[in-house]
Amino acid sequence: MKINPRCTYCLLSRIHYQCNLVTDDADLINKAMKECISTLNDEYDPSRTSTHIGTAVHRRCFEVLGNHDPYKEVKEINNQTALELLPSVQKKIYGVNENGEAHTIESSPQPLEESFEKAVLAAVIGNYFDFGVMGLDATDEGFKLLFDSFFEKGFDINDTKEMMNRLQKVVYMTDNCGEIVYDREVLKIIKHIQQLQYTKIENETEKNPNALIPELILVVRGAPILTDATMKDVDELGMKSIADKVLTTGSNAVGIIFEEAPPETLKAMEDATLIISKGMANFESLSDEKSVRPIAFLLRTKCEAVAEALGIEMGQSVAKLEIE
């Protein structure tokens, strides 16, 4: 996505917000603002990708603040809160058993595609909540009500069925902490589907030696940026055992900058039968990169710039597959 005029003030607002997270030194905050305006002035060009400009501005901010992870505590709270709310989210995804608990993937009586669709929806709704920032806790009725209403409304764009047909080699690019807890459910279902398919293909390999061996690769940020998930979160949430491999974007870029990405990550994206791109930053990085396809953009439209680029309204739940 090319930078939108709206991104300029949203970016400065975010810079100010993150300054306040780490310091109450007004002079330092003023200095960071000044330097970031200067960087924005140097970098701003309507023909450039929004996340490239955002990355440069955030890096300058981190330098001035002398802090390269302003959201460290927020991210921990986000994961913790999302985990506390997980049982109720799992009930929505898999249904409730006779003990009043959530079904598992295996025990759920509903078709697998329904669990997949609901898990993706939960992960997309999770993309809306900035748990720590919103001061949510596990008992927060507001969260449950809002989550319920989003869940009931369902997708505004729903390509989950088409996604289901492309799950042989998946690259799943995460966005924020917090929601990553619900991404984990999607990953578990993808792996489950792959294992079913894998058995099938193994049986067929004798007939077709070119059959694809299923693979699930998780890609997180290479270093802290905003509230985005990194390898630390993958470790703490035990996600390494679900994915076949965990790679990174290679840097603290907002979204991904190809020039900074490890060759292995780029190769995985190239080989994938489906890239699943979570959140707005990944969308901004990848929406114009037409060679990176097929891709499914999973997100809530939380800003007008992204909504406009998708040609839809704000506040929508999206699972949009782009084949080419």
Next chain:
Amino acid sequence: MKINPRCTYCLLSRIHYQCNLVTDDADLINKAMKECISTLNDEYDPSRTSTHIGTAVHRRCFEVLGNHDPYKEVKEINNQTALELLPSVQKKIYGVNENGEAHTIESSPQPLEESFEKAVLAAVIGNYFDFGVMGLDATDEGFKLLFDSFFEKGFDINDTKEMMNRLQKVVYMTDNCGEIVYDREVLKIIKHIQQLQYTKIENETEKNPNALIPELILVVRGAPILTDATMKDVDELGMKSIADKVLTTGSNAVGIIFEEAPPETLKAMEDATLIISKGMANFESLSDEKSVRPIAFLLRTKCEAVAEALGIEMGQSVAKLEIE
């Protein structure tokens, strides 16, 4: 008020908003954003007054757009809407007579200080509404409900009694169109009070030849900026007959920049027994100018930067007198 980090993104957001008012040419909007970021970068200095920086950025925007009055239509709608809502506001200020209509200043049974306080409150609440932008019309129940609730809540800072004792030589600096219709009620009451005092003083002049002859001077912007009132509005709303004199700030500065103000305006401010400064822009221009006193700041705290500078919360109704 010194520029606050928040002002930077608020300003760029406002620039983008006003670009969209006058054009849908994306290239022109991008150019205006780029030029305004550059001007902001040149001008930003935490030790400078927010409105000085805002003025420079807005002027650059007007230049690029080739339009020096982007809010022309909005201002007309604002005045028109405020006029349509005036009868209900007058009832709140003066009370209702036996015919169900609003009392006049003269017929109102309540003490004059009560009419003054209520008129100032209405004018301050008017400062909250950007009528055209909010899509209000005369039948809008939302406006009436919100106005009622603000009116019922009253002032959070109320120095109207102390203001009443200083009305001999008043300079009244207006802010936006729309609310200026309610400012007119305040001006009428001030003039009424002055006429009562004038009679008294005329009788006393034989005894005291140095007694002040009351004067009511209205100051509007010297040229269009934002939705602020100019001489055109004063003419159209018949306000020349209420004030003894109407002066201007001498330019399209946000608030007032002394270097650009006519000597007559500066002299009037110097001689005033009370300057009444309406709205946030005038507050930002004058809060640190301690020589411009006594001054009464009438405003709603619509942004955190101004609320913080006043040491109060957002969304408060303020009539704050500063003697020195």
